[in-house]
Amino acid sequence: MEVKVHKKGIIVIPVEVRRRLNIKEGSVIELEVEGDKIILKRKMTLLDAYGIDKEMGNSAVKELEKLRKEEVEKENSV
Structure with a gap:
């Protein structure tokens, strides 16, 4: 094309x-x-992934939680 x-x-x-x-x-x-x-x-966004593959959705949520925890730790250390 x-x-x-x-x-x-x-x-x-x-x-x-x-x-x-x-x-x-x-x-x-x-x-x-x-x-x-x-x-x-x-x-692929989380909305795209929602319902497609439960295991993939769970790992995405865990990754988001990990990233958010890191952000909070950085904010608290400043």
Whole structure:
């Protein structure tokens, strides 16, 4: 599939691709560069993960709790 690069590096993702990957306004896309390739990936959010895989959801919650605990510890040490 071909897309055109517009002013300021903006590209338009074709509607068929957006529908297939459930990409909507405000969706976050990860960009990776591998050699001369640009790879775009739809970043999964907690809302996307909710109900898909209970184990994955539980690990996401644990990771959020860990990150929040680290933030609180940093705030308290200042």
